[in-house]
Amino acid sequence: MGQIGKPLEGVYVRLGELSGNYHVRNKQMAELILGGDCVSQGYINLPDKADNFYTDGGIRWFHTGDAVIMHQDGSCELIDHKSDIIKLENGKCVPLGKLESIYRMSEYVDNIYLHGNEGGKFLVSILIPDKDYISGLALSFGLSITSFSQIYTELTIKTAVADLIAKHAKSCKLSAHEIPAAVMLVDHEWTIGSGLLTTNHQLKRSLVHEKYEAEIAFLYEELSKSQNNNDTKREITVIAGE
Template sequence: EAYYVDSCGKRWFRTGDIGEVYANGTFKIIDRKKDLIKLQFGEYVSLGKIEAELKSNPFVDNICVYGHLYHSYLVALVVPNQLAVVRLAKRLKIDYNSFSELCENKQLISYLKHQIRRHGLNARLSKHEIPEHMSLCCEEWTPDNGLVTAAMKLKRKQIINRYQKSIDQMYENSDNNNS
């Protein structure tokens, strides 16, 4: 239903947004309901909030954070900033033949994971809001390939479908390391 009627008879339009109402009667939209998920131990996390914070890292062009009720941690699909990552590879003396090969380099991934984790902590994200594992996606996400809208908002379902194998591997590798 498009409208909700509260106990006072006031009609509200359902947008799917989550807001805060202030004492002076104004309100601020702070999140989208569909971007809230619950992790294994009951923590609710806002994927949009986390993505906005982590996207401000200079190594990140785009990011899609994923979590599942059956896991206690998040994982992330990261589209790295190509220029920043190539410069970093030179600094770390990493040899590579292509950008896609660079995106699979374990040393680079480990370094970026550490940088993104530190960035999240500096942004005051909680430990459970910081992705435990990440996979680099060398393909840029554009409206043409259907992974973002014309306004550059994530098409979460399409991204998850495209990278499901990477998501599964991030969880499987962690599960295998913990057993």
């Protein structure tokens, strides 16, 4: 994510409309569509992706599926995959994939999945902590580790993780709506072999969501309870998963 520069010679650019009228930093986002002789005829053995390619004016075009901002100098800024961008109740657009990459930069995170509902209030997340970091944290609190599932239930660990998330978000200058309101810690591994990562170690977000659909629903239920109890504080709720 970030600046991807200007098109090379012989590469044409069109901007496709994104449903939802998405903006970031008061700038209109659009789908990046590339054209030119560099565009292939299509994907091999993927006929369901044929609609991503078309010919117009004698030029082959390709829908990249990426949301970008076009700057006045002709350069593009990649925001996220268009399928990974949502708009919250407050009208703020959230690039979920981009935020995940920001949180993964933290030393306490092994991997993370962020979820938000279109038109919803909050983000929630499924978090796989870095075990070496958590081990050191537990030792600093004088806790013995029988299993990571057990250590995630400790209040001191959950409080520390909430603090780490808040500090990392602040250091990265994230806004309040870009911080998950509820986090579930899980002692799992997301690998290529498990089918949850691509061969270049990108998260298969739809499959992760399918795997943790019940846990995500539970996180929102917990947030709903705190709202019903008139808990107006925006502290991060951390829950140990099974």
